[in-house]
Amino acid sequence: MGTLDTMTEVPLNVLMMESSERDALVILQELKRSGYVSHCERVDTIDSLTAAIPKKHWDVIICRYTMPRFCGLAAIRVVRDVGLDIPVVIVSDADGEETAGAAIKAGAADFISIREVGRLGAAVQRELREVRERRDRRRAEAALRRTEVELDEMQKGLVQSEKLAALGRFSSGIAHELKNPLGIVLGGIEFLEVKTKRGDPDVRTAVSKIKEAALRAAQIVDDILKFAKPSDLKLDLVDPNELVKDALSLFQYGIKSREIEIRADFAKESMRVKVDRNRIEQVLFNLFANAVESLEGQGSVHVGVMKRPRSTAFPHGACVIEVTDTGVGISPENLRRLFEPFFTTKRDQQGTGLGLFIAKNIVSHHNGDLKIESQAGKGTKAQVILQLAE
Amino acid sequence: MSKNRILIIDDEKDLCFFLKANLEARGNYVVKVASSGEDGLYLAERFKPHLIILDIMMPVMDGFKVLEELKKNPKTMAIPALMLSAKHDDESKIEASGLYCEGYVTKPVQIDDLRNRIRKILKLRKLK
Ligand SMILES: Nc1ncnc2c1ncn2[C@@H]1O[C@H](COP(=O)(O)OP(=O)(O)OP(=O)(O)O)[C@@H](O)[C@H]1O
Ligand SMILES: [Mg+2]
Numbered sequence: 001m002g003t004l005d006t007m008t009e010v011p012l013n014v015l016m017m018e019s020s021e022r023d024a025l026v027i028l029q030e031l032k033r034s035g036y037v038s039h040c041e042r043v044d045t046i047d048s049l050t051a052a053i054p055k056k057h058w059d060v061i062i063c064r065y066t067m068p069r070f071c072g073l074a075a076i077r078v079v080r081d082v083g084l085d086i087p088v089v090i091v092s093d094a095d096g097e098e099t100a101g102a103a104i105k106a107g108a109a110d111f112i113s114i115r116e117v118g119r120l121g122a123a124v125q126r127e128l129r130e131v132r133e134r135r136d137r138r139r140a141e142a143a144l145r146r147t148e149v150e151l152d153e154m155q156k157g158l159v160q161s162e163k164l165a166a167l168g169r170f171s172s173g174i175a176h177e178l179k180n181p182l183g184i185v186l187g188g189i190e191f192l193e194v195k196t197k198r199g200d201p202d203v204r205t206a207v208s209k210i211k212e213a214a215l216r217a218a219q220i221v222d223d224i225l226k227f228a229k230p231s232d233l234k235l236d237l238v239d240p241n242e243l244v245k246d247a248l249s250l251f252q253y254g255i256k257s258r259e260i261e262i263r264a265d266f267a268k269e270s271m272r273v274k275v276d277r278n279r280i281e282q283v284l285f286n287l288f289a290n291a292v293e294s295l296e297g298q299g300s301v302h303v304g305v306m307k308r309p310r311s312t313a314f315p316h317g318a319c320v321i322e323v324t325d326t327g328v329g330i331s332p333e334n335l336r337r338l339f340e341p342f343f344t345t346k347r348d349q350q351g352t353g354l355g356l357f358i359a360k361n362i363v364s365h366h367n368g369d370l371k372i373e374s375q376a377g378k379g380t381k382a383q384v385i386l387q388l389a390e
Numbered sequence: 391m392s393k394n395r396i397l398i399i400d401d402e403k404d405l406c407f408f409l410k411a412n413l414e415a416r417g418n419y420v421v422k423v424a425s426s427g428e429d430g431l432y433l434a435e436r437f438k439p440h441l442i443i444l445d446i447m448m449p450v451m452d453g454f455k456v457l458e459e460l461k462k463n464p465k466t467m468a469i470p471a472l473m474l475s476a477k478h479d480d481e482s483k484i485e486a487s488g489l490y491c492e493g494y495v496t497k498p499v500q501i502d503d504l505r506n507r508i509r510k511i512l513k514l515r516k517l518k
Contacts, residue, residue, distance in 0.1 A: 183498035184404045191412055194412070194415045
């Protein structure tokens with residue numbers, strides 16, 4: 001089938017189902033008269049129609065109602081099946097109201113008898129406008145849906161950070177209450193140390209064990225107070241790549257003997273975040289520790305630094321620091337409780353369950369986010385998301 | 391050489407008991423305890439301590455108030471005071487009040503830490 005080109009003003013991609021060359025010319029003449037430059041491809045079988053549709057962005061399909069091997073209504077179905085919003089205008093020899101009704105019902109944009117072909121230009125113009133309107137509406141709706149999802153996430157984040165703030169107040173309240181009794185315990189231990197200096201060695205061992213435990217308790221109380229509500233952040237502009245490098249070398253220095261390798265991929269783009277360096281390093285340290293601990297001797301840990309485009313939550317864009325491990329993973333029940341203070345499955349290894357609680361608090365105080373995804377038995381992915389500096 | 395006198399003002403009696411015992415056992419001190427701000431001010435005049443250890447969080451008269459009274463009284467104003475603080479923002483509060491103290495020890499008190507601080511303060515005083 002040939003391509004017929006004419007010359008006027010508005011370009012129009014027309015896919016035409018028409019077996020009669022003469023009628024095709026009449027239709028193109030009419031379009032030209034209405035001010036369209038038609039780029040037309042003519043087909044006359046269902047297969048050639050199906051093949052032609054994806055070739056180009058068609059503005060309109062003009063289709064003969066009845067043809068030797070083809071019914072116009074089938075064309076409508078084909079277009080609908082590929083899911084494209086292309087208006088199909090049916091052209092017919094007769095102008096029976098019944099056929100017109102059936103065509104419109106099947107989804108035809110318009111039904112025009114060849115005698116009143118003068119209506120074609122106006123019909124095409126109207127259809128093009130409607131397609132444009134539908135497309136704009138779809139775009140607006142999609143944008144709205146995206147915003148709704150973002151808002152929803154923000155709201156969930158707010159509820160979560162409210163809860164965390166309440167927990168922070170609660171736990172620092174408890175920590176304060178513990179200080180005095182702990183002071184007495186520590187004082188009592190000192191007292192006993194002096195009194196038993198030359199006494200029974202078993203008693204002295206017992207006293208020194210109690211002292212160890214009390215000092216550990218004091219350390220926990222201190223941790224809670226320092227990090228449950230980190231109010232005084234010392235903010236600096238830093239490159240997240242550097243941040244991760246520093247935290248990694250510090251961390252790896254500590255685990256060298258265990259010979260676990262942590263691979264890292266850094267961001268190609270240069271980025272700046274405004275953070276309290278020590279605090280964020282502490283967050284990363286906790287994530288590295290959890291990842292390494294999850295391996296139980298085998299598997300690997302990977303750290304990635306990435307840039308993320310602007311969003312409602314992060315209007316200047318964000319930096320994502322991702323710590324992935326192939327460790328034991330976390331069950332769905334535990335996943336929900338990760339950020340609770342003192343939630344730990346490592347009691348026997350002296351885990352306090354404060355690592356993630358503190359990390360979440362620190363990241364929240366930077367107006368960032370800490371997310372953890374995991375599959376039991378497969379591994380875990382922790383993401384620190386920090387807003388980029390303006 | 392006579393022993394240095396230390397006055398502890400803290401409402402937590404059990405804590406005071408051990409602080410006193412530990413300081414006396416490991417340092418060359420005589421320690422007296424007051425368990426309220428009022429008693430503390432009274433003893434500060436009579437006992438004439440070389441140093442006062444003063445808790446900030448006390449009912450009725452808190453450490454800030456006691457410090458203020460100590461500094462008003464010519465008989466006690468020269469005595470160095472070491473504050474026992476439980477909250478991280480206590481220090482900035484004292485600084486904001488314009489009152490002078492020798493320093494802070496955070497709770498829970500670690501006796502070695504406390505002893506070092508006391509030794510330093512007393513040494514400086516002797517040099518003057
Ligand atoms: N990467 C991970 N893989 C598997 N489980 C994890 C991972 N990260 C955290 N968890 C689970 O979450 C719990 C809480 O972690 P969190 O870091 O808060 O405390 P912890 O590691 O148990 O103790 P610590 O206070 O020493 O950090 C862990 O006990 C563990 O069950
Ligand atoms: Mg941990």
